[in-house]
Amino acid sequence: MTSNPPFKGPDQPSRALIDKCVHCGFCLPTCPTYVLWGEEMDSPRGRIYLMKAGLEGRAEMTSSFVQHFDRCLGCLACVTACPSGVQYAPLIEKSRVQIERHYQRPDDERWFRRLLMTLLPYPSRLRILMAPLLALSPFMGRNGGIKPSLARLFPARLQALLAVAPRVSLAGLLGRVPERTPAVGGERLTVALLEGCVQRVAFAGVNEATARVLAAEGCRVDAPRAQGCCGALPLHAGHIDQARELARHNIEVFEKAGVDRIVTNAAGCGSAMKDYGELFEGDPHWAERARAISRKVRDVSQLLVELGEPRAVRRPIPARVVYHDACHLAHGQGVRSEPRALLQSIPGVEVLTPAESEICCGSAGIYNLVQPEPAAELGQRKARNIATLSPDMIATGNPGCTLQIAAAAQALGHDWPIVHPIELLDASIRGVDPRNTN
Amino acid sequence: MDQRIVEQFRDAIGPEAVLTEPVQLVTYECDALPHLRSMPDVVLLPRSAADVQKIVRICDREGVPFVARGHGTGLSGGALPVAGGVVITLAKLNRVLEIDIPNRRVTVEPGVTNLEITRQVAPHGYYYAPDPSSQQVCSLGGNVAENSGGAHCLKYGFTVHHILAVEAVLPNGELVQIGSPLADAPGPDVLGLLVGSEGTLAVVTKVVVRILRKPESVQTLLAAFNSTSEAGAAVSEIIAAGIVPAAVEMMDAVAIEAAEAAVHPNFPPADTILIVELDGPSAEVAELFGIVEATCRNAGATRIEVAQDEAQRGRIWKGRKAAFAAMGRISPNYYVQDGVVPRTKLPEVMARIRQLAEREGIRIGNVFHAGDGNLHPLICYDERIEGQSALAERVAGEILIYCVEAGGSITGEHGVGADKKEFMPRMFSEDSLDVMQSVRDALDPKRLCNPGKVLPTPRLCGEVPGPYREHPIERAGLGERF
Amino acid sequence: MSVSEALRPGTAEDAIDGVVPLRVALPESPEDLARVLADASRERQLTVLRGGGSKIGWGRVADRIDLVIGTARLGRLVAHRYGDMTVTAQAGMPLATLNRHLFEHRQHLPVESAFEDATVGGIIATNDAGPMRHRFGTPRDLLIGVTLAMTDGRLVTAGGTVVKNVAGYDLGKLVSGSHGTLAVIVDATFKLLPLPLASMTLVGSYVDGVALARDVAALHGSQVELTSFDVYAANGRWVLLMRMASSPAATEAQAAEARRLLSSAPTVLSGDEEAALWGEQIRAPWLEGGTVLRLSWLPSNLPAVIALLARLQSRGCRVAAFAGRTMGAGLLRLEGEDSTVLAAVGDLRAAGEVGHVVILRANRRVKEQIDVWGPSTGAIEVGRVLKRKFDPQNILNAGRGPI
Structure with a gap:
């Protein structure tokens, strides 16, 4: 029993929710970090067990403790796999709150995270931050991301950022x-x-x-x-x-x-x-x-x-489109069939699903910025799975995924256009080439 | 543990493969049977058979007990760590090494999941037959240790019928090849002894499995009955007709409720549902399926659903396979028991279980492999209520006794592990257990290889098997259990 | 009957490789057997187990055999739980007798032996199996429980009487194939299968093994499910035997599908004719003289094995018969001078196309010049470690068996 329990004050992970976990392990093969490392602490079951240990005072908030939560992508694939109905989202959220409130991160980490939280959620600030990227457009892939040959010139920490830098337009x-x-x-x-x-x-x-x-x-x-x-x-x-x-x-x-x-x-x-x-x-x-x-x-x-019966006429776009399930759509909202239905309403579109579709691409919010190595591994895994289908383009419903897959694809030498399904539908309705909409 | 020994592990397999922090160790203190817990001193993450050998040699030299672990999905505490010992997790040995379709064999490392093998060979029209409900996560190494079965073992047998060879590290650190991809290797069937030995005789580092041609046709039927005895009678009739279905599963009302809540398989309303699956050549399946349907109807089925496509079949099986963990939705805690009775004794034992449930005021759901008499009573309880954990455990034990009394077994597929070793004397004489112990002593004279599992150990003072119970000193916050 | 009356001196009829055992014991009960065994161990008597005696010659030559323990008087059917489809029989019960009894309930133990006298204990100890192993496996695959007599006189059990059971160590599997070197099988429990509702056998004739192997490959890659699938070659004739057994319409349909895939029209048999054919088939390799070997191969290597046999012939060793299951296990009968036969076995053991070349029947001279079992394996090494525990006085089939 530790004298310094890790969880204090309001917003703690709920004991009632934790108790729903029966420790069956069905979540393990679908958890990206368990797939990468095979270590129990970096699995949903293990993390929930750590939360429980934390609540019981059997664990302290050491850097190791924190690391296992930091490594969680929050992709919620475990929620889809769990037969007991464990709601992992509130559990990880509250655990992270506890960490941010009660754990002293190393300075550089703390400053980096603070910078991200000060800039990213504020569009006006984001505009200013991203304006310089206009100048870098010629050095980026078609979907964004500084070309690997150039990114190599920058320090490692910056490379991860540059790999997922978006292509910005004046508009x-x-x-x-x-x-x-x-x-x-x-x-x-x-x-x-x-x-x-x-x-x-x-x-x-x-x-x-x-x-x-x-x-x-x-x-x-x-x-x-x-x-x-x-x-x-x-x-x-x-x-x-x-x-x-x-x-x-x-x-x-x-x-x-x-x-x-x-x-x-x-x-x-x-x-x-x-x-x-x-x-x-x-x-x-x-x-x-x-x-x-x-x-x-x-x-x-x-x-x-x-809305039901579509009104606008869809014009054909013959293309093999790999649809990438963004985690917060598939796992977080249970939305899987609707984007596919949307794509399939376009004549000529063949909708394909890559192997390991339930495993995160590594974007996961700011994950690819704060955990660049596992993010890169997952991104490349995703890109390889997509590549086996020889797509004409990728469609996905999340900007983070778009940037992450773009970066991974570039690193492997692929050049697929990556669009949002709605962009493809828009192009179909307007009768234009979707590859020009980006 | 002596730091000197920990350093040896670090030197042997690399420091990043040696876990010693409490925050890491605690997550390995149990497998999928969470009420049996014990902190290991060290957790080791080998990446190769050579690593495993190095680890076992150190353990042998230094007298350190070791417990092998796959993905920790066992239901008998087989991977429960031993105090003062190490856990060797095989999760990182997860490569598929060779796929030989013409000779129908696949070679894998023990951390590969059961379902992964099927995924790898499915494009060629093959599959790996043993299908425990946890197949998406359970490891082949674990399957070998437990001789896992699954719903389709009625027709296809267990893991031991589908393993051609293993490579293993013996407790003295020797790496051996047991078995052969070729038939009729001379000598005693040591492979058959190893499979099902629950990790107490060796640590498996490679497995060669047999794969089967996917059957030409599969037909799945779901029948709703008003009682378990009617459903049971249907099963008896089917078997008496000389039909060997690929699978025959039964779920009672409580289990149906849980499954419905978890994965919404849309089972019809019923007291008991029967799932019967036939597979094989199309002509055979077509001919026999008619008989099965008719038999169910004659036995009183109130509704019969025949799966029209793969999606519907998937839904039915999802409902069945999620049943255990799904109990978490309708009960704060549950204890899944695993016992076997001769099929003909099922009605009588089910009745005894029902009476037991009523008498003790506890809810028991039932899922079972009706074809071979393997029961899985799901005992619901709430650990927050005083005495309920102990009650659940006692009820679970009583059910096992019913099984043995009916001429069955204390475990059909989950293994004895730590959980049931005290029941072994009900099935085997002291002499038989002694001979089994001598098998163990021959291969593991220092008693380091997963000690405390399978065979009953003499009780140490105060040591009581069962759910983890805090000592009063721990509860008062005055002491810690090492 | 007392133990001493069940004990008699060995006679010429009891000889193994020309060695007459000093004494023969025929215990009447498991307890008797255990006692005899304990006595033998205490007195360090080299002991050989005998069921029907059909395979007792399989093994190395022993210069001296002190005791043969026969199970002829331990042949009781203990229980046939036909509703649960399991049976328990004592080790001395002949397989044929057992199956005749099981047929009454339309069930069977799907194991065939070439030998009429094969017993329950014997088929387990030698893992003796016939063509139906293609579908049903060998006795080891059907065994679910066993009672053993140990050299210290104890009677122990493993497994149980239900098919689904993983409690404890599977000592039944351990003694499978052990040729009576670890313990004595007293009784065994098997899982049973229902007798098939219908059965049909197709027999194809070929001029050579190449054409036959092509048809084997075609069937192997198809959805035809066979119960038995054998190849037989003797006197220049190559024959493929395919048995399908299922429900009536299905059997017809499978036969039709198989006929479609074969390169030429086969003969079709069913009923008594079919049964007689298979009976002959399984006995054939043993009927005439010569050395009989068991060998295995990877199924995809069948063409290479056939070529290998042709090479053997060309080197002067007459391959009198080749009989096997196409899943990769079979028998070879060789005729010729001892030296030719020895050279042939050497060639086979060196060849990559086949493995586990074991000499089952040979004259004493040949057996004295070559190890019948072949090279040691991991399992054999572990088996030896276990034998030191189970049989500390090293009496059970000592020197003769694989461990």
């Missing part, structure tokens, strides 16, 4: 999706679009395509100007107070928008917003408001399925 830096896009034809639903942070700055085209497609399918699409970050990155990194602050702001903004649905086109964001209820559990002022907003959230692919 992306300066422009924004229109505040209101009216429905084409009769209005079926009113929706508000979450523009995202990295998405709006680095992948403005995805937001534009989203607005166009939804409008073409009869939605009035609002993009509330006051919106900010949904809080996903800070939440998944254990900065729960920051996450709550950002969430409260967005809850107010989207309440004011007064729409039928809130649409996201980034897996992590959709997942975080659907979990707003949990984020404010027990909070008398915010709990119900949060739940009400959560109930309206849909990934764009889900919304399209919900």
Whole structure:
């Protein structure tokens, strides 16, 4: 029994949730870190066991303890595999909160993480950070990422960052999706679009395509100007107070928008917003408001399925498209068939699923920035699995995945175009070549 | 453990392969039977057979007990560490080494999962037959140790029927090849002895398995019955007709409820469901399936569903295979027991179990391999309620006694491990156990190889088997268990 | 009957490799057997076990045999649990008698022996099996429980009476193939199979092994499920025997599928004719004189094995018969001078295409010049370690058996 238990104060991992784990191990073969290293501490079962040991005072918050939680990608593949219904997401979130509050990281690590949390969830700051990337565009692959031959010139820590640096355009830096896009034809639903942070700055085209497609399918699409970050990155990194602050702001903004649905086109964001209820559990002022907003959230692919009979004519795009399941769509939201249905509605598209589709590509929020080695290994594993299918292009519903797979593909010498499924659908409706939309 | 010995391990296999921090060790203190726990002193992560040999040699020299572990999915505490000893985890020996389709054999390292073998040979139209419910995660090394079965062992046998050869490190550190890819190797079937020896005679470092041609046709049927005895009668009739199904599984109402909650297989409402699967040449399956369907109907099936495609078949099996862990959804804790009774004695033993459940006021779900009488009673309890853990354990033990009394066995597939060794004297005479001990002593005279498993050990003062119970001193925070 | 009355001097009929055992014991009960065995161990008497005596010659030559323990009086059917499809029989019960009894409930132990006198204990100790092993395996695969008599006089059990059972060490498997060197099998429990509802055998004739091997490959790669799948070559004739046994329509369908794949039309047999054919088939390699070897090969190597046999012939050793299961196990009968036969065995053991070349039947001179069992293996080495524990006085088939 230690005199210095690791978990203190509010926001601890829940004993009731931990007790759901029956230690069967079904999560192990689907956990990316167990697949890489085969060590129990870096498996969901092992991490839950550490949480339990922490709660029982049988473990201390040593650097080793922290490392095993840091190494977790938060991909939630374990949730999909678990037959006992263990809700791993709140467990890892709260464990990370405890670590951020009670563990003193080495200085350089602390500063790096603080920098990320100060910049990434704030689109205006992100614009400034990413502006210089405009100049670097000629040195990047088609989907972003500094070419490996050049990245090698930089120090190692920076290389990981440069490998996933997005290709930025002026339109992306300066422009924004229109505040209101009216429905084409009769209005079926009113929706508000979450523009995202990295998405709006680095992948403005995805937001534009989203607005166009939804409008073409009869939605009035609002993009509330006051919106900010949904809080996903800070939440998944254990900065729960920051996450709550950002969430409260967005809850107010989207309440004011007064729409039928809130649409996201980034897996992590959709997942975080659907979990707003949990984020404010027990909070008398915010709990119900949060739940009400959560109930309206849909990934764009889900919304399209919900809308029913498609209105806009899809023009053929003959292509072998490998669909990559972003973890926070597949595992986090259970959304697997809808993006495939979306792609399959385009004549000529052959939708393929790579082997080990349930295993994360290594992006996992800021994971590829703070754990570059395992992230790179996972990225290459993903790229190799994709390569065996000889695709014409990759489609995935998350900007992080796009950048991560782009980096891995570049490293292996591949040059596939990587798009968001909605971009492909948009191109099909407009009758343009999707490879020009990026 | 003496730091000198830990240093030897570090020198032998590299410091990153030697775990000594409490935070790491604690995660290895149990396998999938979490109520039996014991902290190892060191956990070792070899990457090769050579590493394993080095480790065992050091243990042999220094008198350090060792316990081999796959992915820790065993249900009898077979990988329970020994105090003062090391755990050798084979998880990093996870390569598929050779696939020889024409000769229907695959060579793998012990950390390869059971299902991975099937995945590797499926594109050629083959598969690896033994299919324990944990097959997506359980390791071949573990399967060899436990002689694992699975739902399809009724027709296809157990692991021992599908292993051609193993490479293993004996407790004295010698690396040996046991068995042969060729038939009829002369001499005693030492391979047959090793398979199922629960890691007490050697540490396996390579396995050559036999793969089978995927059957031309598979037909799966799910039948709902109003009682277990009706379902059981159906099974008897099917077998009496001279049919050997690939699998015959039964689940009772409690188990159905859990499975439904976990994986939503959409089982029809029933007191008991029967899953019967036939496989083989299309003509044979077609001919026999009709008989099976008719038999179920005549026995009183209220509903019969025939899987129309692979997806539906997958759903049915998912419901069955998730049943154990799914119990976690309807009960805070559960204890899965594993016992065997002769098939003809199933109704009588099921009745005894039902009475036991009523008498003790405890809920028991049942999943079983109806074709071969292997029961898995799932005993539900809540450890937070005073006395419930002990009650569950006692009930589990009583069920085993019913099994032995009916002429069955205390374990059909999970193994004896640490969990059931005290029940071995109910199945075997003292002389028989003594001879088994002498087998062990011949190969492991220093008693270092997974000691304390399978065979009953003389009780040490105060040592009580069963769920981990805190000593009053520990509870008071005044002391720690080493 | 007392132990001493069940003990008599050995006669010429009891000779093994021309060596007459000093005494022969025929215990009537397991306890008797255990007592005789304990006495023999205490008095360090080289002891050989005998069931029907059909395979007792398999092994090295012993200069002296002190005791033969026969199980002829331990031939009881202990229990046939037909509802559970298991049977327990004492070691001395002839396999043929056992199966005749099982047929009454439309069940069988799917093991065939070339020898009428083969007993339950004998088939386990020698892992004797016939064509049906293609589908059902050998006695070791069907064994689920055993009672053994140990050299210290104790009677012990392993396994049980249910098919699904992993409690304890599988000593039944351990004694399988041990040729009576570790312990004495007193009784055995097997899992049973239902008698097939229908059965049919196709027989194909070939001018040479090459064409036959092609057809084997074709069937091997198909979905035809055979119960027995044998090749037989003698006197320049090559024959392929394929037995399918299943439900009636299925058997017909499988036979039709097989016929389609064969290069020429086979003869089709069923019923008594079929049974008689297989009976002849399994006995054939043993009928005439010569040296009989057992050998194994990887199934895909069958063409190479056939070529190897041709080379042997060309070197002067007459390959009188080659009989085997196409899954890679079979028998060779060689005729010729001792030196030719010895050279042939040497060639076979050196050849990469075959393995586990064991001399089962040979004259004493040949057996004295070559180790019948072949090179030691990992299992044999471990077996020897176990023998030191089980048989500390080294009496059981000492010097003759594989360990």
